[in-house]
Amino acid sequence: MVMSTRATEAKASVDIVTNFLARVQALTDDPDALDFTFGNPHEFPLPGLSAAIRTQIEPRSVDWFAYKTSEREAQEAVAAGLRAELGLAFEPEDIAMTQGAFGAISLAFALLADAGDEVVIPVPGWFCYEPMLHAANLVPVRAPLADGSFELDVEAIARVLTPRTRMVVVNSPANPTGRVYPKAAWDALADVLEGASQANGRRIWLLSDEPYRRIRFDGIEFASPAGSYASTVIDYSYAKVMLAPGQRLGYLALSPMLPAAERAELQAALMPIGLAIGWGFPDAIMQYAVPALETVSLDLAELTRKRDRLYGALSGAGFEVTRPEGTFYLWGRAPGGDGHAFCDALAQRGVHLMPGKLFDQPHHFRISLTATMDMIERALPHILEVAADLR
Ligand SMILES: Cc1ncc(COP(=O)(O)O)c(C=O)c1O
Known part of the structure; x- marks a missing residue:
């Protein structure tokens, strides 16, 4: 074996995630893909973040970029x-x-x-x-x-x-x-x-x-x-x-x-x-x-609207979903009980969720609410149709 034992074990324990990540990264070439997988941004960065970085980029002393x-x-x-x-x-x-x-x-x-x-x-x-x-x-x-x-x-x-x-x-x-x-x-x-x-x-x-x-x-x-x-x-x-x-x-x-x-x-x-x-x-x-x-934040009111829209639509359609109290994720049990089949069927329609098996829960799925409201509206009919097929 070339790698250390600990590297071999580390890799084995995360292969399922890194392989999935590679597939998701390939989606950037597909303008129609609706990506609800990792908690990545889907809108332009917050102006407060760019402003804070811009303010600090111009050196003010010789040690501005020294070891910190x-x-x-x-x-x-x-x-x-x-x-x-x-x-x-x-x-x-x-x-x-x-x-x-x-x-x-x-x-x-x-x-x-x-x-x-x-x-x-x-x-x-x-x-x-x-x-x-x-x-x-x-x-x-x-x-x-x-x-x-x-x-x-x-x-x-x-x-x-x-x-x-x-x-x-x-x-x-x-x-x-x-x-x-x-x-x-x-x-x-x-x-x-x-x-x-x-x-x-x-x-x-x-x-x-x-x-x-x-x-x-x-x-x-x-x-x-x-x-x-x-x-x-x-x-x-x-x-x-x-x-x-x-x-x-x-x-x-x-x-x-x-x-x-x-x-x-x-x-x-x-x-x-x-x-x-x-x-x-x-x-x-x-x-x-x-x-x-310290005070820069995503728009919590908008995130709440997205949570309410998605949670409301899915629970209303009979999904077993956990109502998020925090984070930007929505966690639910796949209709029919097979998280992989559910996520696979949706991926074929260009809607990408995270299968629960990445969290050792093969019956579940996770949706990232960092997606835009427009993405949510476009994805919902597919999610409901696939669910109806699988039940
Ligand atoms: C529960 C939890 N802990 C830690 C991290 C790591 O955060 P960061 O990438 O900001 O270091 C994440 C990122 O997804 C997370 O979900």
């Missing part, structure tokens, strides 16, 4: 934003600027887990946890969300904890289900993790993956598990709320509730470990733009 770690002003803006949003006393030193949530998750793995440690991930959940864990020499352990409702299932997490468990990954608002978990769920999880950490004689960390934190519908409240469990780190990305995943920007934040000595030790490690994972810091321009970007 976490820029102080970016850390300050993030800490202030987190204090306001989560009501916890974040300091700039708690923040590591990263290349999106991807970079922050990699940093968390390198900072907190040792080779061979087990890391619990939700199913259905984002399909890149597994390859990232393999690449970091860690062992993914799946814990199912509650059947049907896709609530956090704390008992299911408790069942898969072992003496080797080092970390639990949670994601709210959740991809692909759009669920937002309440504080009571985090309190229950915190109890389980405190107990298991004590029994293990070793801390179990919680990684709260929050890239969709600012994308919520109907004013639903957001609670971060960082408010319930001290040993929590939060990762965030600006890609979702700004609809610009090609401009890499995010952060990892340490919980201010950590005991002071541990917090100080981890604060001091953020820069060296950011370097150790391959200079995981964002580009200079994106960091300078952070204070301005």
Whole structure:
């Protein structure tokens, strides 16, 4: 074998996604394709994003494009934003600027887990946890969300904890289900993790993956598990709320509730470990733009209209769909129960959804609401016709 074992495992765990991505990328040549697959933008970038980048592009000093770690002003803006949003006393030193949530998750793995440690991930959940864990020499352990409702299932997490468990990954608002978990769920999880950490004689960390934190519908409240469990780190990305995943920007934040000595030790490690994972810091321009970007957002009212239109039409036609509380995804069970057959039949009509098998749920499908309302209106008749055929 040419590749390392961990590369082989990482590739095997994500082949289904990268092969699908290659097919979707080929769609850019087809002007009639209606692409509801990945959470990519389908409209011109937000003016606030372009303006923030434009303002910073002209150098103002000789070191404008010098090596950048976490820029102080970016850390300050993030800490202030987190204090306001989560009501916890974040300091700039708690923040590591990263290349999106991807970079922050990699940093968390390198900072907190040792080779061979087990890391619990939700199913259905984002399909890149597994390859990232393999690449970091860690062992993914799946814990199912509650059947049907896709609530956090704390008992299911408790069942898969072992003496080797080092970390639990949670994601709210959740991809692909759009669920937002309440504080009571985090309190229950915190109890389980405190107990298991004590029994293990070793801390179990919680990684709260929050890239969709600012994308919520109907004013639903957001609670971060960082408010319930001290040993929590939060990762965030600006890609979702700004609809610009090609401009890499995010952060990892340490919980201010950590005991002071541990917090100080981890604060001091953020820069060296950011370097150790391959200079995981964002580009200079994106960091300078952070204070301005903190308030740039997609049009939530328009996203709500798209959710309502699609959810209303599908639930009205008898689909089993989860009403999104956050994210820009709509998750449902395929008519007839075969997600692959449903998505394949639609693809033949030029309507491309994401088959649930990419999330290990072969009966389901995911629709990205980053599509335009016009795309939704054009796709709906096909979706309803194919559903009628398959039932
Ligand atoms: C749940 C979840 N976590 C992390 C990421 C990574 O985000 P980014 O590409 O902005 O780093 C994504 C992107 O799709 C995601 O859905």
